[in-house]
Amino acid sequence: MRAPKQNVRERPFIVIWEATQACPLACLHCRASARPDRDRAELDTDEAIDLMAQIAALGRPTPLFVITGGDPFQRPDLELLVRRGTELGLPVSVSPSGTPTLTRPALAVLHAAGARAVSLSLDAATADGHDAFRGVPGVWDLTMNAWSEAADLGLKVQINSTVTKHNVHDLPKIAAQVRDRGALLWSVFLLVPTGRGQALRSLDAAQTEDVLNVLYDLGQTIAVKTTEAHHFRRVCLQREALARRGDDHVRVLGLGSLYRRLRDDLDSRGLTGHPGRVRRAPLQVSAGNGFAFVSHRGDVHPSGFLPIPAGNVRQRSFVDIYRDSELFTALRDPARLGGRCGACEFRAVCGGSRARAYAVTGDIWAEEPACAYQPGSFPYQQELSLPGA
Numbered sequence: 001m002r003a004p005k006q007n008v009r010e011r012p013f014i015v016i017w018e019a020t021q022a023c024p025l026a027c028l029h030c031r032a033s034a035r036p037d038r039d040r041a042e043l044d045t046d047e048a049i050d051l052m053a054q055i056a057a058l059g060r061p062t063p064l065f066v067i068t069g070g071d072p073f074q075r076p077d078l079e080l081l082v083r084r085g086t087e088l089g090l091p092v093s094v095s096p097s098g099t100p101t102l103t104r105p106a107l108a109v110l111h112a113a114g115a116r117a118v119s120l121s122l123d124a125a126t127a128d129g130h131d132a133f134r135g136v137p138g139v140w141d142l143t144m145n146a147w148s149e150a151a152d153l154g155l156k157v158q159i160n161s162t163v164t165k166h167n168v169h170d171l172p173k174i175a176a177q178v179r180d181r182g183a184l185l186w187s188v189f190l191l192v193p194t195g196r197g198q199a200l201r202s203l204d205a206a207q208t209e210d211v212l213n214v215l216y217d218l219g220q221t222i223a224v225k226t227t228e229a230h231h232f233r234r235v236c237l238q239r240e241a242l243a244r245r246g247d248d249h250v251r252v253l254g255l256g257s258l259y260r261r262l263r264d265d266l267d268s269r270g271l272t273g274h275p276g277r278v279r280r281a282p283l284q285v286s287a288g289n290g291f292a293f294v295s296h297r298g299d300v301h302p303s304g305f306l307p308i309p310a311g312n313v314r315q316r317s318f319v320d321i322y323r324d325s326e327l328f329t330a331l332r333d334p335a336r337l338g339g340r341c342g343a344c345e346f347r348a349v350c351g352g353s354r355a356r357a358y359a360v361t362g363d364i365w366a367e368e369p370a371c372a373y374q375p376g377s378f379p380y381q382q383e384l385s386l387p388g389a
Contacts (some may be wrong), residue, residue: 002283004061008290009332011058012322013283016066016304017051017294019043019081022074023097024136038074042296045077047314049084051294054318056088065090066119068304070296071097073106079113086114093117095160098134098143107150117156117184120147125173133167147181156184160227163211164191165201168258171214172265179222179271185280186222188215190229190370192305192355205372210259213239213249217263219279221271226282228305228353231371233282234346241383252379287354288331292322302331305355308364339367344375345386 004013022038043051055063065085072078073096085092092115096102107118120143124130127140150157159178163171171188178186188211191202203211212235215224226232242249250259266272285291288302288310295301299309300321310325322328330336331354334347341352342365352368360369378384 004283004285004290006061006063008285010323012055012063012292013285013290014064014066015055015292015294015318016068017048018296018304019048019067019069019072019078020074020296021070023070024099039296042075043298043313045080047298048077048081051298051313051318052081052085052088052090054313056085056090058319062089062091064093066093066095068095069097071099071101073097073099073101079109082110082113082115091116093119093158095119096146097121098139098146100142102142102146104149104153107146107155108153111153111155115155117158118146118150119158119160119187120150121160121162122174122177123162124167125170125177129167129170147183151182157182158185158187159183160187160189162189162191163203165203165207168203168207168211169261169265171211172262172269172271175218175222175224175266175271176269184223186224187227188224188229189227190353190356192228192353193359203370205370206256207258208370209235209253209372210256210262213253213255213259214262214266216279217272218266220274223280225280228303228355229370230286230350230352231346231368231373233284233349234373236282237346237349237384237386238378241378241380244383245380247380284349286331286351288328289351292318292328294318300325302328303355305353306358306364308358336365337367338363338365340371340373340375341367344373345378345381345384346373349386 020038020042052065055065072094082092094110094115096118122130122143123133130140131137147157161174190208193202212229212232216235216239218224238253239249242252287306293301293304298313300311300313300318301309308327310327311321334351337347337351341347352371354364356369357366358364
């Protein structure tokens with residue numbers, strides 16, 4: 001596992017700021033249940049700059065700062081905010097929506113203001129599938145054009161894909177597009193049933209294991225990470241131990257038919273079998289433990305998918321909330337975990353998605369619903385060096 005250079009109890013590795021909930025799209029999975037118009041209670045320009053100044057004052061290594069939404073382009077002060085954040089020393093990225101505002105001139109403005117990267121969403125391998133997921137026709141074309149234009153301008157591009165039962169078989173095709181078009185990183189989100197996403201069908205635990213192992217295989221070819229799939233760290237540790245032993249991961253881990261179908265598809269597209277590439281190890285960052293989310297109204301959450309605020313930057317400093325709030329400090333204690341997560345030897349490197357546990361059970365400390373692992377069942381425990389086991 002990769003650990004952040006900073007002490008994540010003192011400063012986050014990454015802060016996501018929801019600049020607005022305004023967005024003309026109607027995405028099926030939208031965490032924010034985005035709205036057509038801006039909320040009058042959004043942080044204003046001065047408040048947003050003050051937030052960035054507090055984060056920058058934490059010092060180096062400075063947390064990554066991502067401006068998301070809704071659609072950040074709905075804020076007329078976006079250029080100013082990117083420029084000011086950059087001047088403060090923050091590495092600023094923007095996560096725009098695939099709307100008519102996503103043009104080359106708009107991206108050029110962000111780049112000139114100092115933005116280092118943009119993240120774009122791609123949730124299907126075809127225009128029809130992606131546009132249906134986003135709720136508006138034409139989003140696929142806008143996104144693909146923006147991908148090319150951003151890269152041409154010198155912006156790094158991250159591609160985000162949310163996985164559900166309806167699009168899981170598109171993963172190899174999307175991976176091929178990431179390889180062929182080029183991207184800094186492919187971030188695969190496991191659906192958390194919150195906001196509009198409550199109406200979608202999540203993968204079950206066994207299917208999730210299959211998908212995470214496919215993503216491990218894919219790491220030989222492209223840089224891939226997961227979001228709200230902390231047990232990917234466990235999968236990586238298991239697969240590395242099995243590779244050292246030369247053992248069959250399909251048999252030992254009990255992988256199913258979905259793994260075989262997706263793996264065969266990867267093989268047919270030349271997306272596996274590149275041993276010369278160094279696999280990107282997962283970063284040990286999770287909700288409240290290296291990660292913080294600030295809502296458009298200034299509420300500070302451990303995750304954008306966990307609708308429990310720990311405080312508001314209008315009443316208390318971001319730094320105090322992150323370091324000392326009851327919720328954030330509790331999330332850094334694996335001893336609080338319940339069920340299989342509490343008994344699991346991987347709990348200190350994984351901990352499960354607290355957002356998914358809360359969304360599914362109403363209990364933030366419940367076991368990870370999308371994890372099939374039974375604690376103690378991995379046969380080569382002696383080959384694992386695990387803290388807190």
